[in-house]
Each structure stands twice: as C-alpha cells, then as structure tokens.
Amino acid sequence: MLKVFRCWICGETYLGEEAPSDCPYCGADRTLLKPAEEYEYPDVDLSDKEKENFKKALELEVDNATFYYCANNKAENPKDEGMFKRLAKVEAEHAEAICMFLDREEPAINKKSEVCSHHLPDNLESAHQREQRAIEHYRKFAKEADHSRVKEFFEAIVEIETDHLELHEKEIDNLESPEQ
Numbered sequence: 001m002l003k004v005f006r007c008w009i010c011g012e013t014y015l016g017e018e019a020p021s022d023c024p025y026c027g028a029d030r031t032l033l034k035p036a037e038e039y040e041y042p043d044v045d046l047s048d049k050e051k052e053n054f055k056k057a058l059e060l061e062v063d064n065a066t067f068y069y070c071a072n073n074k075a076e077n078p079k080d081e082g083m084f085k086r087l088a089k090v091e092a093e094h095a096e097a098i099c100m101f102l103d104r105e106e107p108a109i110n111k112k113s114e115v116c117s118h119h120l121p122d123n124l125e126s127a128h129q130r131e132q133r134a135i136e137h138y139r140k141f142a143k144e145a146d147h148s149r150v151k152e153f154f155e156a157i158v159e160i161e162t163d164h165l166e167l168h169e170k171e172i173d174n175l176e177s178p179e180q
C-alpha cells in the first residue's frame with residue numbers, strides 16, 4: 001500500500017510503502033521524511049543574519065551543483081557519470097530548498113559549464129574540498145540560527161554533505177588502491 005511521505009528539509013514528496021533510508025531528492029535522513037499530512041512549509045521570518053547565511057548557502061549550492069554537472073559531463077564511465085549527476089541534483093535540490101526560506105525563485109543552474117577538470121582524480125579532490133567548505137559554513141550557520149526550523153535545516157544539510165565527503169574519500173581511496 002503506497003504511503004505519502006514529505007521531506008521536512010526539501011519539501012519533496014515521496015510515494016512508497018515505507019520511507020526510504022534517505023530522502024531520494026535532498027539526501028536527508030529518513031527520520032526527516034514525515035507523513036505528508038504533518039508537513040509544514042518553512043514560513044519563517046528570518047533574521048538579517050539568517051538571511052545573509054541563506055544567501056551564502058545558496059551561492060555554495062549553486063556553485064557545487066554547477067561543478068557536479070561539469071564532472072558528470074566529463075566522466076568517462078557510467079558509474080562516475082551517474083554519481084556526479086545524482087550529486088548535482090541533490091545540490092540543486094538544496095538550492096531549491098533554500099529558496100523556499102528566502103521566498104525567491106530558484107536560480108538557473110548551468111549544466112554545461114567548464115568549471116571542472118577532465119581528470120577524475122582532480123574532480124574527486126575538488127569535490128572533497130567543496131563539501132568540506134560547505135560543511136564548515138553550514139555548521140556555523142546552524143549555530144547562528146535563531147529559528148529552530150533554520151537550525152534543523154543546516155544541521156540536516158551538514159549530515160548530507162558529510163555523507164558526500166565520505167563518498168569522495170572512498171572513491172579517492174579506490175583510485176589509489178583499487179579493490180577487486
């Protein structure tokens with residue numbers, strides 16, 4: 001029997017018999033996928049600091065989504081291609097979610113940029129640095145939040161970007177000492 005779940009972080013709806021292990025759109029933990037009827041829009045009267053932080057976060061997300069689309073285009077096999085495409089979409093979803101708080105339209109994301117390298121190891125290294133940079137900012141933004149909904153958002157995003165960071169670490173390790 002299908003149930004309707006709605007993600008507390010990105011607001012997307014998931015249809016399934018059970019909640020998946022993570023939100024398939026933004027990557028938030030399953031505990032943040034709630035029955036759709038419990039969902040509330042993030043209608044928060046942001047402080048100036050929160051506004052400033054969301055604007056910076058939006059910049060970071062758009063920048064990282066653009067980078068991942070580039071890495072997706074340069075990938076040389078379906079696995080890497082798929083991984084980067086998924087990451088691009090997750091970061092684009094984060095950008096969209098931030099726009100709900102800022103009550104503005106989503107910015108267009110350039111899917112054909114040349115901001116990345118042709119070489120997978122360089123792209124993994126760069127991806128790692130980008131996630132690290134995002135995590136540092138979002139930890140700070142969570143601390144600076146006045147509203148619980150804002151704090152929750154940045155804490156969830158820290159978790160998600162940390163999962164990405166670990167994925168890149170694993171991929172870098174595999175390049176250096178391939179298993180199998």
Ligand SMILES: [Fe+2]
Nearest residue numbers: 007010023026
């Ligand atoms: Fe989500």
Ligand SMILES: [Fe+2]
Nearest residue numbers: 061090091094
């Ligand atoms: Fe993100």
